[in-house]
Amino acid sequence: MKMRKRINGIILFAGTIVVSSIFVTGYYRHNTAKREIVQAAVVEGNVKQDTNNSAKSNISLTEFINKELTLDKNAYDAGTIQDFLSKNIKINDGKKIVFLTFDDGPSTTVTPKVLEVLKKNDIRATFFIVGKELEKNSRAKQILLDTYKQGNSIGNHTYTHIYNNLYPGGKVDVDKFMAELDKNNDAIRKVLGQDFKSRIVRFPGGHMSWKGVDEADKRFNDIGYKYIDWNGIVGDAEGKPKSKEQLLNTYRQTFKNQQKLVLLMHDTYGKENTAEVLPDIIADLKNKGYEFKILE
Ligand SMILES: [Zn+2]
Structure with missing residues (x-):
């Protein structure tokens, strides 16, 4: 035994x-x-179009965020800005910094104009991409590639941007929301390469606007996503196209010497005047001593 x-x-x-x-x-x-x-x-390189799905990068988004995220000189930590905007956690670095952010693109009409203005001023911005717009045509894809190559930051603004899909009854449908982020990521990676990763997300309509964000926040935490709302606008979001003067007025009204200014703008179809007024806004912020950074 x-x-x-x-x-x-x-x-x-x-x-x-x-x-x-x-x-x-x-x-x-x-x-x-x-x-x-x-x-x-x-x-x-990151810019090659990917045709072979088996070559998908195996680094998970979480690994990328925890180990591989090294901010370049133009970038600022998105987590700090998320906390600043959503929890009002003060940042005491004494620096005036502005983040120009553009939502709902790319568009073939406005995005190239925005890129031109940024290039002329030798500054960079953060673009929150909608996959549905990106996949409309090959020109839009080329424009995203240009945006990225120019050193701008690329963020996720969901695939469809349709409120009824994402927030039925005004409440975040977390599974649908996360699936839209994934689908959008895939669309972006088809253009920028499978190795491309971004941890920054902008909720269509803003994180601040919806019920049921707690569950989304938990998932975001697990993955390492950061959501970015805003604290300044030009008023180009809804309704009839605004004149240059109207946009400038709204910008001035919401400008309150924010030490960290996250300025919401749109580069989708019909927002030509946003591109038109951009040089004035940039000049004003430069005069006021702001540094221009991107969110990563
Ligand atoms: Zn939007």
Whole structure:
């Protein structure tokens, strides 16, 4: 009986070693393959159109956020700005910083004009992309590529932007919302490369506007997404197209010497005057001593 037990023990021990070594070898192989894929993606650059889904990067968004996020000199930590806007957590770096943000694009009519103004001023902005707009035509895709190559930051503004899908009854449908973010990510990656990742999200209509955000916040936390609302507008969101003067007036009304100003604008169809008025706004902010940064 004792002998039997010992033999059983030995068999179990030997078995464990065999299984472990198979597992370790497999894991090692898997990781090597993973590294090769990542290296290949780096060599090819971010801008190549991806036609091969099997070459998908294996770094998860969470890993990317925790380990790989190194902000360049034009970027500012989106998490700090999320907390500043949503929880009013003060930032005491004494710096006046503005984040120009453009939603609902890309459009073939307005986005190129915005890009031109940014380039002329040697500044960068943050663009919250709607996948449905991106996939309308190949020109829109090229414009996203231009936007990205110019050093601007790319964020997620859901795939459809349709309030009834995302917020039935004014309440966030978390599963649908997250699925739309994924679908939008896929659309963006088809253009910028499978290695592209962004952790910044803007809720259509703003995080501040909807019920049931707690569950979304939890999911965001798990993944590492940061949501960015705003504290300044030009008033180009809804209704009839506004004149340059109307846009400037609204900008001036909502400008309250915010130490960190997140300015909401739109670069979708019909927002030509936003691009027209942009040079004046930039000049005003430069005069006031603001630095221009992007959110990452
Ligand atoms: Zn929007």
